[in-house]
Amino acid sequence: MTAIIEARGLTKSYGDTPALRGVDLNVQPGxxxxxxxxxxxxxxxxxxxxxxxxxxxxxxxVLGRDPRTERNQLMNEVCxxxxxAVLPRWLKVSQALDFVxxxxxxxxxxxxxxxxxxxxxxxxxxxxxxxxxMVTQLHLALILAIDARLLVLDEPTxxxxxxxxxxxxxxxxNDYFDKERTILVTTHQVEEIxxxxxxxxxxxxxxxVLDSPMEALGERFGQLVPAAGNVxxxxxxxxxxxxxxxxxxxxxxxGRNRAELEALGEVRTPSVADLFVAMMQPGRAPATSQxxxx
Amino acid sequence: MNTMxxxxxxxxxxxxxxxxxxxVWAGIIVLLSAWLFFVIIPQHAPEGVFExxxxxxxxxxxxxxxxxxxxxxxTAKAHDVPKTSISFSFLGISQLISSFxxxxxxxxxxxxxxxxxxDRSILFWKSLPLSDTQVVLSKLAVALIVxxxxxxxxxxxxxxxxxxxxxxxxxxxxxxxxxxxxxFVSWMRALVxxxxxxxxxxxxxxxxxxxxxxxxxxxxxxxxxxxxxxxAALPALEGFFFQTNNILEFIGRRFVxxxxxxxxxxxxxxxxxxxxxxxxxxxxxxxVKVSGVLLSAEAWLGVAAAVVMVYATIRIRRYRDDS
Numbered sequence: 332m333t334a335i336i337e338a339r340g341l342t343k344s345y346g347d348t349p350a351l352r353g354v355d356l357n358v359q360p361g362x363x364x365x366x367x368x369x370x371x372x373x374x375x376x377x378x379x380x381x382x383x384x385x386x387x388x389x390x391x392x393v394l395g396r397d398p399r400t401e402r403n404q405l406m407n408e409v410c411x412x413x414x415x416a417v418l419p420r421w422l423k424v425s426q427a428l429d430f431v432x433x434x435x436x437x438x439x440x441x442x443x444x445x446x447x448x449x450x451x452x453x454x455x456x457x458x459x460x461x462x463x464x465m466v467t468q469l470h471l472a473l474i475l476a477i478d479a480r481l482l483v484l485d486e487p488t489x490x491x492x493x494x495x496x497x498x499x500x501x502x503x504x505n506d507y508f509d510k511e512r513t514i515l516v517t518t519h520q521v522e523e524i525x526x527x528x529x530x531x532x533x534x535x536x537x538x539x540v541l542d543s544p545m546e547a548l549g550e551r552f553g554q555l556v557p558a559a560g561n562v563x564x565x566x567x568x569x570x571x572x573x574x575x576x577x578x579x580x581x582x583x584x585x586g587r588n589r590a591e592l593e594a595l596g597e598v599r600t601p602s603v604a605d606l607f608v609a610m611m612q613p614g615r616a617p618a619t620s621q622x623x624x625x
Numbered sequence: 626m627n628t629m630x631x632x633x634x635x636x637x638x639x640x641x642x643x644x645x646x647x648x649v650w651a652g653i654i655v656l657l658s659a660w661l662f663f664v665i666i667p668q669h670a671p672e673g674v675f676e677x678x679x680x681x682x683x684x685x686x687x688x689x690x691x692x693x694x695x696x697x698x699x700t701a702k703a704h705d706v707p708k709t710s711i712s713f714s715f716l717g718i719s720q721l722i723s724s725f726x727x728x729x730x731x732x733x734x735x736x737x738x739x740x741x742x743x744d745r746s747i748l749f750w751k752s753l754p755l756s757d758t759q760v761v762l763s764k765l766a767v768a769l770i771v772x773x774x775x776x777x778x779x780x781x782x783x784x785x786x787x788x789x790x791x792x793x794x795x796x797x798x799x800x801x802x803x804x805x806x807x808x809f810v811s812w813m814r815a816l817v818x819x820x821x822x823x824x825x826x827x828x829x830x831x832x833x834x835x836x837x838x839x840x841x842x843x844x845x846x847x848x849x850x851x852x853x854x855x856x857a858a859l860p861a862l863e864g865f866f867f868q869t870n871n872i873l874e875f876i877g878r879r880f881v882x883x884x885x886x887x888x889x890x891x892x893x894x895x896x897x898x899x900x901x902x903x904x905x906x907x908x909x910x911x912x913v914k915v916s917g918v919l920l921s922a923e924a925w926l927g928v929a930a931a932v933v934m935v936y937a938t939i940r941i942r943r944y945r946d947d948s
Contacts, residue, residue: 382751403756406751
């Protein structure tokens with residue numbers, strides 16, 4: 332199957348500061364990929380490279396095109412929401428519909444109007460008169476009505492309250508996503524999106540430290556709460572992280588046999604947030620990519 | 626083409642001063658003129674002068690004065706003053722509105738590619754299938770095509786309103802017979818001259834517009850200062866270090882040189898000559914030579930510079946990553 336995004340050795344520096352150090356990506360159609368990393372890890376730089384918004388070294392194909400030289404054609408099939416602040420404040424809702432309908436050949440105005448009809452957003456309002464949540468709804472209405480193959484979301488729910496965040500992702504799944512479309516999303520709120528992701532990518536210091544389908548996480552990682560007396564035996568298996576939870580040790584293992592761990596105590600599949608915390612610790616060696624290993 | 630039209634419309638949505646400010650300015654001109662026609666002139670003129678339909682009706686004049694007034698009216702008619710007043714009032718109003726529009730367009734140009742970076746809305750525009758070339762050219766088209774055409778239309782409407790007001794006040798009087806005698810041909814000729822002046826002005830000012838557009842996409846802050854300081858600082862530095870004023874002359878020529886290049890004869894505007902009733906309309910119209918600009922190397926060197934700067938603007942908008 333042709334990859335939606337295929338990157339080999341992406342590198343980029345801002346002055347003396349490296350932002351990307353040889354990033355490899357392979358995103359297949361019909362996936363919802365979470366690109367997760369701490370501040371300054373290089374998430375936004377990866378996204379800017381994919382969207383042709385910044386220069387970089389290395390090979391990158393998005394929908395088979397080079398974003399550096401074919402950005403104009405690419406944007407017919409790619410949509411993105413950078414964050415809630417980018418809709419111009421002077422723009423009226425009706426003007427936003429008129430404009431996108433006029434310039435985007437894949438925009439379905441009726442669909443956008445139907446979406447907006449379910450909100451409190453009036454067509455004669457300007458963006459500056461809308462709340463932050465409403466601006467996001469408007470942006471989402473515009474984007475969901477575009478028949479794009481790739482949707483890129485960079486911190487799309489930043490600064491929104493829980494209700495808006497939840498409804499944002501619900502709408503994304505119900506009104507947009509299907510097997511033909513691909514979503515790449517970066518966010519800090521890992522817990523809220525881990526249930527909708529099909530793949531997770533961790534990036535740290537400009538390098539990919541984890542790239543795995545969600546269903547493979549359970550096979551590869553295990554969180555063990557060892558029974559009393561088994562703690563030292565568990566430690567001998569070299570957990571990648573150990574925390575105290577209510578006075579008991581909770582250890583995270585990478586690549587250990589589940590049966591081996593179950594013999595030592597209670598085992599469960601760690602959440603993406605648990606993995607994130609464990610893997611982003613200073614001094615932690617980069618993990619092997621599941622896809623690369625495969 | 627539809628995309629370009631929509632991009633141009635978008636500019637007027639965002640920069641409402643582009644159409645509101647000239648409209649308000651034209652409204653002020655109309656109000657001040659109405660005040661002049663209906664209040665100031667009747668208050669300060671000798672009683673009965675403006676109501677008189679014949680020289681004999683003006684009271685308090687000696688026979689010699691009456692003869693002088695009669696002669697003045699005959700001279701005025703002989704010099705096509707009715708036609709000239711139509712043409713010159715049109716050109717005058719056009720100049721008032723276009724000078725004002727130049728200021729509005731200046732602020733538009735330095736702002737249009739700067740604000741979208743400051744408020745990060747550039748990321749929204751860049752999420753749509755629009756090329757940087759289309760976006761930059763749409764902004765240039767607003768400044769050099771749409772606004773100038775709008776200026777002529779607004780000037781025409783303003784003049785028609787002013788003429789109507791003047792006619793309502795003075796028609797049937799001696800003054801009205803001289804100054805409020807509608808002449809469509811004169812009006813059309815003035816319209817053609819105004820278009821010629823605008824065409825030459827647009828070609829002449831293209832590099833200045835492109836320079837402001839380039840600053841707008843390039844400056845990270847203080848774009849207004851970047852736009853005006855070099856025009857003051859460079860001549861001052863040249864004068865200080867070399868005691869010459871070549872840069873000042875160059876700047877002056879880039880701003881008003883097209884008037885000279887069009888061979889507009891200043892004597893055609895010589896309305897102050899005592900024995901003349903006013904400039905002959907034929908003189909001013911005949912003196913305008915669009916070819917003076919269209920065939921001038923200076924104009925086309927300017928256009929070439931504008932092309933280079935617009936190209937640089939497009940490249941910077943495309944590749945600069947400061948979002």
